[in-house]
Every structure is written in C-alpha cells, then in structure tokens.
Amino acid sequence: MTPTQISQIAFYFFAGLAVLGAILTVTVRNVVHSAIFLITSLLATAGIFLTLGAQFLFAVQIILYVGGIMVLFIFVIMLVNLDVALHQLQFNRQKWVAGLLALVLGSQLGVAIWFARAKGSLDIPSGRTGTLSPQNVEQFGLALFEKYALPFEIASVLLLVALIGAVVMTKKRI
C-alpha cells in the first residue's frame, strides 16, 4: 500500500468514527454515555488533525479536550443528580423545528461546497505563498510567539477570567 492510500483509509476511518460518535452523542438517553461517545468523536477528530499534518494540534486535542474538558464534564455529571434526571424526558418537542433547521443549514452549506468544488474554487490555489512543511511544530511555535504573541497573551487573560468565573459560580452563596 502506498502512503497516499494509507492516509486516505485513515481519513475515512476517522471521519466515520467522528460522525458516528457525534450522532450517538446527541441521540443516546444517558448523559454519561453521551460524554463517552463525545470523547470518541473528539479522539477521531485528533486523528483527522494527524491526517492533515497538524501534529501539535493532535497532541493538544487529546491532552486538552479529552484529558481536560471531558473530565470536567464527567465531574459535573457526577455532581448533579443523575438518577432523577434519567427518568425525565430527555428530548423536547422541537423535533420538527430541529429537522427543518438541520435541513436548511445542511443543504445551504452542502450546496455551497458542492458548487465551489464544481467551479474549481477548491483546487490547489496557484498563488499560494505559504511554506508549511510536513513537520510543522517548529513553524507553529514560531508563528505563535512572533506573529500572534499579543493574541496569545490575551488568551491567557481570558483563561484567568474563566478561572475566576468558575470559582465564583461554584461558591456556596452567589
């Protein structure tokens, strides 16, 4: 098998896994199962990043999303009363609205992508000036600390605000 075939197989495998995990996340009744399927979908997305040659984001996706955010989600699911919520209705009566919304959004974006591809707007651009190498962690770091140094610092302020917000929200009396 050539490397091209391997990357194609990897892409379709991870894509199917991501979509399957996403569908199960929103359809399963139990919230804990929902979280587990969301973890599957996020890990498959990490694989997609790897097929796109984004090695650093692959690691960040696993460490931060699966190791950080999803653990937080599961903690909160354990903190709120699960067995009461399990016997309640898990879906509201907006199925038709949701179906219509999904149909409109999906067909709109799908038609846009389809026509862009038919017109050749998604071909490899002839005037592309970027120099992204297959091993691009070094380039990523240089861009992050030179060109995007200010947004990086602002992101740290955002995280500080989120930290304080989370602490204030979980105080005994707010």
Added chain:
Amino acid sequence: MVPISHYLFLSLALFTVGVIGVVTRRNVIVILMSIELILNAVNINLVAFSRHWANVDGQIFTLFIITDAAAEAAVGLGIIIAFFKNRETVLADEIDLLKW
C-alpha cells in the same frame, strides 16, 4: 491526498449534528457537549484550509478556539452547578425565571 471538499463535508456533518443536539436536547450538559461538537467542526475546517494554503495561521486559530472552548466549558459548567444547587434541575426548559 484527500481532497479538501471531503474535509468540508465531514465538518458540515459534524456541525449539523451539533445543531440538532443543541435544539432537541433538554439536558443543559448535553447542550454544552453539542456546542463542543460545533466548535470541533469549525476546527476541522480551519486545519483543512491551513494545509490547503500551506499556511500555519489556521492551526493557530484552532489553538485559540480550543482555548475558548476550555474557558466556555469551565464557566458554563460552573453556572450549571450553581443552577442545580438553587433549582434542583438541569433541564433547559425549566430554566424560565426570566421568561415572560
């Protein structure tokens, strides 16, 4: 080399599933998880175009979106815990104190 349109269709599918989850589920925690799905779909788009244009900027944007998702999850789950302590429910349609 998988064409970029396949990545876009994958992202479209994940985004649509996330929107359906936000609209149909009653549990606030699952709604937050569906929002994570939507953000993930956006990330796939950005990284795909980053490779398409051989430009690293899309990956940097993705890193910032992941940071935002972490901040949003922390504050959102804090709000859910505070709400659960006050009202003993996590269902979105019972959060109607400000509804006229």
